[in-house]
Amino acid sequence: MSTEALLGFVLAGTFVLYALFGGADFGGGVWDLLARGPRKAEQRALIAQAMGPVWEVNHVWLIVGVVLLFAGFPRAFAALSVALHVPLTLLLVGIVCRGAAFTFRAYDLRGDAVQRQWGLVFSCASVVAPLLLGMCVGAVVSGAIRVEGRVVVSGFFASWLSPFAWAVGVFALTLFAFLAAVYLTHEASSPELKEDFRRRALGSGALVFAAALVVLLLARTQAPRVWHGLLASPFAVALHLGTALAAVAVFALLWTRRYAWARLAAAVQVGLIVLGWAAAQYPYLVVPDITLKAAAASPSTQRLLLGALVVGAAVVLPSIALLFRVFRPRPGAPSVTRTRT
Amino acid sequence: MTDLLFARAQMGLSLAFHIVFAAAGVALPLLMVLSDLKARRTGDADYRKLSLKLAKGTAILFAVGAVSGTVLSFELGLLWPDFMGEYGEVIGLPFSLEGVAFFTEAIFLGIYLYGRERVSPGMHLFSGVMVAVSGAASAFFVTLVNVFMNQPSGFVATPDGPVDVQPVVAMFSAGWQYETAHVLLSCYQASAFAMAGIHAFVLLRHPGATFHRKALSVALPLACVTALLQPLVGDLSAKHVARAQPVKLAAMEGQFETERGAPLRIGGVPDVDTGTVSGALDIPHGLSILAFGDPHAEVKGLNAFPRDTWPPVAKVHVAFQVMVGTGSLMALLSLVTLALRWRRKQWPTGRRMMGAWLGAGPLGLVALEAGWLVTEWGRQPWIVRGVMRTAEAVTPVPHLAAPFWTFTVLYLFLGVVVLFLLLRQVRDTLPGAPTPAAGHPPFGKDEAHVH
Numbered sequence: 001m002s003t004e005a006l007l008g009f010v011l012a013g014t015f016v017l018y019a020l021f022g023g024a025d026f027g028g029g030v031w032d033l034l035a036r037g038p039r040k041a042e043q044r045a046l047i048a049q050a051m052g053p054v055w056e057v058n059h060v061w062l063i064v065g066v067v068l069l070f071a072g073f074p075r076a077f078a079a080l081s082v083a084l085h086v087p088l089t090l091l092l093v094g095i096v097c098r099g100a101a102f103t104f105r106a107y108d109l110r111g112d113a114v115q116r117q118w119g120l121v122f123s124c125a126s127v128v129a130p131l132l133l134g135m136c137v138g139a140v141v142s143g144a145i146r147v148e149g150r151v152v153v154s155g156f157f158a159s160w161l162s163p164f165a166w167a168v169g170v171f172a173l174t175l176f177a178f179l180a181a182v183y184l185t186h187e188a189s190s191p192e193l194k195e196d197f198r199r200r201a202l203g204s205g206a207l208v209f210a211a212a213l214v215v216l217l218l219a220r221t222q223a224p225r226v227w228h229g230l231l232a233s234p235f236a237v238a239l240h241l242g243t244a245l246a247a248v249a250v251f252a253l254l255w256t257r258r259y260a261w262a263r264l265a266a267a268v269q270v271g272l273i274v275l276g277w278a279a280a281q282y283p284y285l286v287v288p289d290i291t292l293k294a295a296a297a298s299p300s301t302q303r304l305l306l307g308a309l310v311v312g313a314a315v316v317l318p319s320i321a322l323l324f325r326v327f328r329p330r331p332g333a334p335s336v337t338r339t340r341t
Numbered sequence: 342m343t344d345l346l347f348a349r350a351q352m353g354l355s356l357a358f359h360i361v362f363a364a365a366g367v368a369l370p371l372l373m374v375l376s377d378l379k380a381r382r383t384g385d386a387d388y389r390k391l392s393l394k395l396a397k398g399t400a401i402l403f404a405v406g407a408v409s410g411t412v413l414s415f416e417l418g419l420l421w422p423d424f425m426g427e428y429g430e431v432i433g434l435p436f437s438l439e440g441v442a443f444f445t446e447a448i449f450l451g452i453y454l455y456g457r458e459r460v461s462p463g464m465h466l467f468s469g470v471m472v473a474v475s476g477a478a479s480a481f482f483v484t485l486v487n488v489f490m491n492q493p494s495g496f497v498a499t500p501d502g503p504v505d506v507q508p509v510v511a512m513f514s515a516g517w518q519y520e521t522a523h524v525l526l527s528c529y530q531a532s533a534f535a536m537a538g539i540h541a542f543v544l545l546r547h548p549g550a551t552f553h554r555k556a557l558s559v560a561l562p563l564a565c566v567t568a569l570l571q572p573l574v575g576d577l578s579a580k581h582v583a584r585a586q587p588v589k590l591a592a593m594e595g596q597f598e599t600e601r602g603a604p605l606r607i608g609g610v611p612d613v614d615t616g617t618v619s620g621a622l623d624i625p626h627g628l629s630i631l632a633f634g635d636p637h638a639e640v641k642g643l644n645a646f647p648r649d650t651w652p653p654v655a656k657v658h659v660a661f662q663v664m665v666g667t668g669s670l671m672a673l674l675s676l677v678t679l680a681l682r683w684r685r686k687q688w689p690t691g692r693r694m695m696g697a698w699l700g701a702g703p704l705g706l707v708a709l710e711a712g713w714l715v716t717e718w719g720r721q722p723w724i725v726r727g728v729m730r731t732a733e734a735v736t737p738v739p740h741l742a743a744p745f746w747t748f749t750v751l752y753l754f755l756g757v758v759v760l761f762l763l764l765r766q767v768r769d770t771l772p773g774a775p776t777p778a779a780g781h782p783p784f785g786k787d788e789a790h791v792h
Binding site for chain 1: 404407425736758
């Protein structure tokens, strides 16, 4: 494997991790917005409790991805920054509002009215951010971003406002909501709460299917390169088969209430979807004008980056394992935060 | 305003905002661990409460620092795509290592804040130390990027961009040791002065508040030590600038003509049209001595350089004066405080000293922002000095006023909210403070009994 392909693979890996952890985090915000029924307050408390210790860590994957992109593939980063300036700026506003609102809600000890206002900011931003993230991905894979030399010639709006980009945005939103619901079935301490999120997981799972179908149908005309990639290479077909299997498994496991396994299967499903996307657009970073190879930094930089990644992984991965071990759900144990009643 | 100016203003605003939280993210964990250690050694409930309060402050400030830092990592590309497109690979290494440091900081902060009842006391303390260490490391690495922009190395410039890239050489561009030391010290200094100011304020109104006396005894040593070290490091840093970036030094000092035995100008406003500085106090031979250690050393003036490579002289000079002035005031106050401490064997708590510390509270942050403006304005018109102009790097996206105003409003709002939240944290500690209304404190039962 060439170093740029290896770096590209690692880049896709950080997107997988961001989709898994950051995605579940965004999804938590969606369910905060949609909290309903007699256990509304408990649902929100569970979400806050599950996210509190880890939300900042979850979002560092995005920064790692961005740094890898500009250090490893600077020319692609420059082109994307210009073509997607508007949605990325909006995404940033969403990320700022979301993180700030979550923290202010957690650390401000005032009455419920203020808490609710911060909660609303937090959950609305949690809906908008994944939508924009998906729209950016949609723009990149559709081939609507055109670059001549180093100049973006396709304008600042058309590429990410296409029906296909919208569809990918909605797909990302449903996928993250689904992921969060499955996670939360496992995190919940009471059987009633588990049931609440089981129903949400099954419902949003069905929506994921519908959204995926729309994306696929639109891809045929609007993202021919992906449509081709999705079907052509045997590698891609294997990935999609794996995704489908995982999806069916999540449903079966949710149905039979085996939540720990359902969570694992959902993670596999989402991971494979992201990898499937990456495989479908390989060898392009920005379809159809910038390949991994054309955007790659010089070989010495690439090798050093890979070295830095190894060092980083040696420090970060055990620490993350420790973090998640400390905060793994313990049935019957007192919760981290005192729940509001 | 042109789009270039809006882009610069947006970057400047984002950095000015982020820098406050980044500095707190470096220093507060240290103060938090120090009070935690004191609490463990003495078993004193006040120190324990202090470490909890500092942990809360760290949590609030770190979260805002984390999101504003995310914004910055995107803005590098959103505002300066050609800079990142060409030099991203040259300076990617320190950014990557900063990412690693930021990661460990976030992880161990999560454990420290939320894991009090879930991990052993030793593990808990270790997490706090890891937060403090990774905070410092992340500031160190990101400062290296700024060193590179001032003093680029590790590549050969061609019209098609850099070739023969050596990222390790670029990461340690000349002068890295001075700027990183200066920046790290300033983070500790600014935070310690701000903390001391807050507790001095309470002590002025409630002189007997023991909690605040103890808090002051944690903040003052760090404040005094950093305030006394900083002028020494700053001097080394300025000597390096004198050698490496003579045009920046000339702007800092308002030196228009090249001369031997140049005077040190204190205060004043330079006028680029007449080439004079009005209202400054001149100390003969001062600049030659300070910059080169020789009263007759030659100091290059701005006129020795092409006019289109001058930084904005008046801004750089005034910002530099503000930094040096506030730095000197802080050093002076620290000297007096240490002298009193030495004579009376305890940290001073008299009204006049508390008034002085209250007044000095914001100075660290003022100096930090001013110093950052000196280095950033002083580098103009270059984004990578001598290689790429800021105007060449700016994005072709039109209507940059829109994102600028969006972020301005957003950051103003966040700034106000954070101030408000921190004030509430302090108010809880005032003598006779009412117990806070029911909410869901993130520290669980453990914290509830402290109130």
